[in-house]
Amino acid sequence: MFYRENGQFKTNYKADQQIFPIAQDRWAIAALLLIGFVAVPLLADEYFFKAILIPFVILSMAALGVNILVGYCGQISLGSGAFMAVGAYMAYSTFVRVEGMPLIVALMAGGLSAMALGILFGIPSLRVKGLYLAVATLAAQFFCDWAFARIGWFTNNSSSGSVAVSGLSLLGWDINTPARKYLFCLGLTVLVALLAKNLVRGAIGREWMAIRDMDVAAAVIGIRPMYAKLSAFAVSSFIVGMAGVLWAFVHLGSWEPLAFSIDRSFQLLFIVIIGGLGSIMGSFFGAAFIVVLPIALNQVLPAIGSLVGLTVSTAMISHAEYMIFGALIVWFLIAEPHGLARLWSIGKQKLRLWPFPH
Amino acid sequence: MKLRKIALTAALAAASLAATLGASSALAQAKVQFFPSLTGRTGPVAPNATPFANGYADYMKLVNARGGINGVMTLVEECETAYATDRGVECYERLKGKHGGATVFQPLSTGITFALTEKVAGDKIPLITSGYGRSDSADGGVFKWNFPLIGHYWVAGDAVLQHIAKQEGGWDKLKGKKIAVVYHDSPFGKELLPIVQERAAMHGFTLQLLPVPAPGVEQKAVWLQVRQQRPDFVVMQTWGVMTPTAIREAIAVGYPREKMFGTWWSGAEPDLKDIGAPAKGYNAVMMQHGAEPQSAVVKEILSKVHDKGQGVGPKDEVGQVLYMRGVVGAMLAVEGARAAQERFNKGKPVTPEQARWGYENLNLTQAKLDALGFKGVLRPISTSCVDHMGSAWARVHTWDGAKFTWASDWLQADEQIIRPLVKSSAEKYAAEKKWTRRTPQDCQS
Numbered sequence: 001m002f003y004r005e006n007g008q009f010k011t012n013y014k015a016d017q018q019i020f021p022i023a024q025d026r027w028a029i030a031a032l033l034l035i036g037f038v039a040v041p042l043l044a045d046e047y048f049f050k051a052i053l054i055p056f057v058i059l060s061m062a063a064l065g066v067n068i069l070v071g072y073c074g075q076i077s078l079g080s081g082a083f084m085a086v087g088a089y090m091a092y093s094t095f096v097r098v099e100g101m102p103l104i105v106a107l108m109a110g111g112l113s114a115m116a117l118g119i120l121f122g123i124p125s126l127r128v129k130g131l132y133l134a135v136a137t138l139a140a141q142f143f144c145d146w147a148f149a150r151i152g153w154f155t156n157n158s159s160s161g162s163v164a165v166s167g168l169s170l171l172g173w174d175i176n177t178p179a180r181k182y183l184f185c186l187g188l189t190v191l192v193a194l195l196a197k198n199l200v201r202g203a204i205g206r207e208w209m210a211i212r213d214m215d216v217a218a219a220v221i222g223i224r225p226m227y228a229k230l231s232a233f234a235v236s237s238f239i240v241g242m243a244g245v246l247w248a249f250v251h252l253g254s255w256e257p258l259a260f261s262i263d264r265s266f267q268l269l270f271i272v273i274i275g276g277l278g279s280i281m282g283s284f285f286g287a288a289f290i291v292v293l294p295i296a297l298n299q300v301l302p303a304i305g306s307l308v309g310l311t312v313s314t315a316m317i318s319h320a321e322y323m324i325f326g327a328l329i330v331w332f333l334i335a336e337p338h339g340l341a342r343l344w345s346i347g348k349q350k351l352r353l354w355p356f357p358h
Numbered sequence: 359m360k361l362r363k364i365a366l367t368a369a370l371a372a373a374s375l376a377a378t379l380g381a382s383s384a385l386a387q388a389k390v391q392f393f394p395s396l397t398g399r400t401g402p403v404a405p406n407a408t409p410f411a412n413g414y415a416d417y418m419k420l421v422n423a424r425g426g427i428n429g430v431m432t433l434v435e436e437c438e439t440a441y442a443t444d445r446g447v448e449c450y451e452r453l454k455g456k457h458g459g460a461t462v463f464q465p466l467s468t469g470i471t472f473a474l475t476e477k478v479a480g481d482k483i484p485l486i487t488s489g490y491g492r493s494d495s496a497d498g499g500v501f502k503w504n505f506p507l508i509g510h511y512w513v514a515g516d517a518v519l520q521h522i523a524k525q526e527g528g529w530d531k532l533k534g535k536k537i538a539v540v541y542h543d544s545p546f547g548k549e550l551l552p553i554v555q556e557r558a559a560m561h562g563f564t565l566q567l568l569p570v571p572a573p574g575v576e577q578k579a580v581w582l583q584v585r586q587q588r589p590d591f592v593v594m595q596t597w598g599v600m601t602p603t604a605i606r607e608a609i610a611v612g613y614p615r616e617k618m619f620g621t622w623w624s625g626a627e628p629d630l631k632d633i634g635a636p637a638k639g640y641n642a643v644m645m646q647h648g649a650e651p652q653s654a655v656v657k658e659i660l661s662k663v664h665d666k667g668q669g670v671g672p673k674d675e676v677g678q679v680l681y682m683r684g685v686v687g688a689m690l691a692v693e694g695a696r697a698a699q700e701r702f703n704k705g706k707p708v709t710p711e712q713a714r715w716g717y718e719n720l721n722l723t724q725a726k727l728d729a730l731g732f733k734g735v736l737r738p739i740s741t742s743c744v745d746h747m748g749s750a751w752a753r754v755h756t757w758d759g760a761k762f763t764w765a766s767d768w769l770q771a772d773e774q775i776i777r778p779l780v781k782s783s784a785e786k787y788a789a790e791k792k793w794t795r796r797t798p799q800d801c802q803s
Contacts, residue, residue, distance in 0.1 A: 050451045145571070149543050159552065160545040162472045166791065252444065254473045256545055258572055259443060295448075298437075314438035315399035315408075 003352040049178035057185040063283035065239030071277035073232035074212030079137035080268040082144035084244025085260035087114040091245040114241020122233030148257040164254035276341025285340035390433040392457035401440030402573035403598030405628035412671030413684025446470030468546035478503040484714040494783035498746040509645040513771040514621040515553035517752035533562035538589035543569035550595040574600025581607035594620040601629040615639040626679040635759040651677030655731030743801035
């Protein structure tokens, strides 16, 4: 009933190959973009922007990057936090050292530095796979932790190790209110999502997926493993680096090296696992889940507790968060390894037929 | 079956979205003085931050039992940060507008303080960072909204070094000696370094800086270095599980505990009671009060709060070092609000801006402190526009195997050395942020 595809005939290849071939999908995406860019800034309050929307948008971008590497190319990476840190600190270094540095240039500098480091730490992937590669990327994480705490150049020789930025603006448009910050991040994320979707639909994406599925067979049919793996690391790290710049500049404002610790890497990995490995849409679902769940638990658990007559302390909520996260990850890996995106895809497939049985 | 799974997931998503949206809507205005409590009940500092949060909540209940602040009752709402900066900032955003507006925030974390310092100037909510946070925020001419009441890390460092010098027989006896500093590798740990480096340059002792990466449970490498280098003294700037780990490693390498001196977050019962007798001789500098089980305020809390079953934590915690720190933090918050009330709006809740005036004009004489129950615990505190610290007294206590005993008389940090450091650091910060120093007219408001 919702997806009546009668009369939707494609008459050229361009129409056939578009990202959203079904007209209803195009309308839905247009509506979502309208809500995201117009309705939400008008309706949401400051807390909603700062605590939910901005982290959600930035983590979606980071998850897109991680998904390209882990989901599409199959290279397990536990160093995403380090790439975010590299992006953030290199952008900070360029931003603060040159008076009047444009924000976009600093953003690109952060992304490109993260890309360079990503390629460097992606070289082990040419020799090792799976768990061993995870350990090699973990080395990247710890190396970056050490570098940003010890090497004063990155923090502009700040005595405390904590750095801050202020006065962000884009071509004269000051990014100083939560609504503007949200719009800036959303614009960049939509661009990155479009870029990522087109990459994974094209030849390079198919190369990545071939490497993921069976890399020996891929090499046999003529896909160069080095090119495919390193390009996955490069694109992924660039996106994650940009997300790191946004996380530090726009969301945190003031940060220390611990903001990009191993916990951040795990968080990104959990986002792509829960959202759906190898799915662009899954990155958004996973990010929404991870951002909203702790806050929702904070509100919902005491309410549920009071229904059964228990007072739930703040410590208990914090412990419950960990327990529920762990349980959910285990459940997803067993029951639905393809995550929330797969659940949505199944739902959509049913909706395309509903109410008819076939 | 698949459809049911999808429906269930959708329902859960809708419920959680509704809950979050509902939470962010404005609550009915209540006529209470709202004091948010950012707690660290889980995470790496849980054993130490929990008594603080309990002391804070218990004292606020005591204030209500005494009749409130001129009739206005206090309300405490806790938010768990687990000592993580981003969670602390999220808690701040969530609580700052509730119950008529948060009066003051006490983040109990230097990392969160650094992040919130940027935000409170815009939101106009004061920040009390007693004994932590930015040491240069004692300069009220630059930091209008930060109040490191009764002490900051440079006071701690100076007091510890004064005590060591006194033990050795004078500052000149320290020349040529080696002092190791074991510190948490974060803004919190690094805050101690400027004062120890300044004193080292002045008196000719060398420093061995030994950072420990967070959360500080891996210290074998650091203490093997200590064993190798054999410094004359070790100063510890640690917090949470890092402290007992350090002491255990020191015992393992055989470093004498009498030569170890912690700052005021590194020497409390949770750190030492599990180790017990082997840690005998460990010293820590205290921000005026130590463990005060005999004080009048503790007796009052036990009778008016715990005996009525209203106590937040276990009864045997009442009077311990960190519990008292929570009590003192709550007292300072309440007295500032009371001073603001008396000036602006007696008998009604004060706004955060009015409370800020109160914290800037605190005048807690010994008589007032004794009346509140802090006789023998605290010395007079008096803040002003340029001095947001209010007092610079400290004492050193030592662990005797089962409890703490005072090892020193009252020490006062040398303001001649600290004040210029504070001023230059504050001016550097102001230059970076393009803030201007406050005008005298602004001080009168």
